[in-house]
Amino acid sequence: MKLPFNIDLNNKVAVVTGGGGVLCGSFAKAIAACGAKVAILDLNEEAAKKVADEIVADGGCAIGVSANVLQKESLENAKKVVNEKLGSVDILLNGAGGNNPKGTTTKDYYNIGDEDLEDVKTFFDLDPDGVSFVFNLNFLGTLLPTQVFAHDLIGKKDATILNVSSMNAFTPLTRIPAYSGAKAAISNFTQWLAVHFSKVGIRVNAIAPGFFLTAQNHALLIDANGEYTERSKKILSQTPMDRFGDPEELIGTLLWLLCHDASSFVNGVVVPVDGGFSAYSGV
Numbered sequence: 001m002k003l004p005f006n007i008d009l010n011n012k013v014a015v016v017t018g019g020g021g022v023l024c025g026s027f028a029k030a031i032a033a034c035g036a037k038v039a040i041l042d043l044n045e046e047a048a049k050k051v052a053d054e055i056v057a058d059g060g061c062a063i064g065v066s067a068n069v070l071q072k073e074s075l076e077n078a079k080k081v082v083n084e085k086l087g088s089v090d091i092l093l094n095g096a097g098g099n100n101p102k103g104t105t106t107k108d109y110y111n112i113g114d115e116d117l118e119d120v121k122t123f124f125d126l127d128p129d130g131v132s133f134v135f136n137l138n139f140l141g142t143l144l145p146t147q148v149f150a151h152d153l154i155g156k157k158d159a160t161i162l163n164v165s166s167m168n169a170f171t172p173l174t175r176i177p178a179y180s181g182a183k184a185a186i187s188n189f190t191q192w193l194a195v196h197f198s199k200v201g202i203r204v205n206a207i208a209p210g211f212f213l214t215a216q217n218h219a220l221l222i223d224a225n226g227e228y229t230e231r232s233k234k235i236l237s238q239t240p241m242d243r244f245g246d247p248e249e250l251i252g253t254l255l256w257l258l259c260h261d262a263s264s265f266v267n268g269v270v271v272p273v274d275g276g277f278s279a280y281s282g283v
Contacts (some may be wrong), residue, residue, distance in 0.1 A: 007255045007262065010035035013086045014258075017069050017145050018096035020047025022214040024164075026247035027093060027254055028052075032060035034255060036091065039082040041067040041075075041145075043096075061086075069096040069141035075148040089152035091258055094145055094163045097138040097186075098216055102130020103178025123177070131178040138182035142189065154200045158260035161197075163190045163206040165270050170208070170278050187270045194268030203267045205257045210274025211235050212245045240276035249273065 014031045018024040019040030025047075032038045032055045040055075040062060042048035049064030056062055063085055067078035082089060106121045107114065114122045142163055153159035167173070169187040172180035187206060194204040213221060221232040221244075228236070236242055253273050256262050272278045 007034045007259045009091075009259065012036040012090040013039070013082070013088060014091035014093065015039045015041060015082060015089050015145070015149055016093045016095055017041045017067070017141070018094075018164075019051055020044050020064075021095070021216070023209065023212060023247050023250065024093070024095035025051040026251070027095060028062065029055055029058070029060075030251045030255060031091070031093070031258065032062055033058070034259075037061040037086045038063075039078075039086055039089075040064045041069075041078055041096075043068055069145055070136055072144050072148065075145055079148050079152075083152070089149050090156060090159055092146065092149045092153065092161045093258075094142040094161070096141045096145075097164060097182075098134075099176055099179040100130045100134050100137075102127035103134040103176070105175045105177070108174035126177070134178035135182045135185070138179070139185045139189065142186055146193065150197070150202065153202050154197075157201050158264075159202045160258050160260065161193065161202060161204040162254070162257055163204070165190065165206040165208040167208060167210050167272065167274055167277055169270065170272070190270060191268045198267065203260075203263075205263075205266060205268065206270040207250060207253055207257065208270050208272045208274070208278075209250055210245055210272065210277045211239065212247060212250075235277075238277060238280055238282060239274070240280050243275065245273065245275060 009031060014036045016024055016028040016038060019028045020042030028038050028040050028051055040048040040051050045066035052062040052064035065078045065081050068074040105123055110122055114120050163186050165187045166183035168180035169183040190204055190206040197204060221229055223229050250273050253271055
């Protein structure tokens with residue numbers, strides 16, 4: 001990956017959770033392009049190694065490691081591999097997360113009689129286990145990797161943790177209450193961590209992407225004919241730039257927050273990258 005600016009992350013070791021996905025894979029490649037040695041952690045080891053192989057083929061240094069962000073033992077095993085192969089960790093990017101249909105409603109609004117309709121899931125039908133899974137994947141999936149890898153960061157003047165929040169953290173989107181609540185927790189936790197680690201040299205910030213096409217949301221946003229769904233059209237009508245973002249458009253903000261020389265006094269912030277979505281009132 002070629003970057004239009006110079007950020008020096010040479011001699012840094014970075015861990016990216018969820019690195020086998022579209023957005024975090026792009027993050028991992030950008031970090032590697034700045035000279036860092038990158039460990040790509042993902043539940044899907046094949047996906048993690050694929051991204052790592054692409055980085056190596058481009059002249060960078062990376063490894064793919066299998067890890068479950070909901071199991072501390074799995075993360076501790078991954079840390080042993082990272083430390084052995086790459087060294088002590090300087091940067092942690094908590095990118096693992098996602099939604100689940102069991103924490104999602106069918107319609108934007110509840111109306112009397114909805115519960116009697118077939119194929120309609122209302123608020124009252126939300127599965128507690130599904131909601132719990134979404135909260136755990138996003139919140140515990142950030143907390144546990146931080147507990148495991150932050151030990152390496154303590155005392156380093158340029159140590160950085162970057163979490164991935166969402167537009168849902170600012171204003172909840174319809175239909176996805178579990179995901180919205182979980183991402184709001186990430187933003188709050190980012191601020192808490194920034195204060196908690198402020199005396200030991202660790203900065204903690206978050207990036208809040210707007211709407212980007214990924215493998216996870218593709219079916220929701222693009223129909224079988226390759227056209228925008230009604231959900232997509234509604235999103236774009238509230239996005240002043242009138243389009244979805246490209247993963248590369250997150251990179252500038254990402255690297256600014258990770259580079260100590262560029263953002264050494266930035267701590268505890270959640271930065272939207274959303275094409276104006278969070279600024280638009282809808283009128």
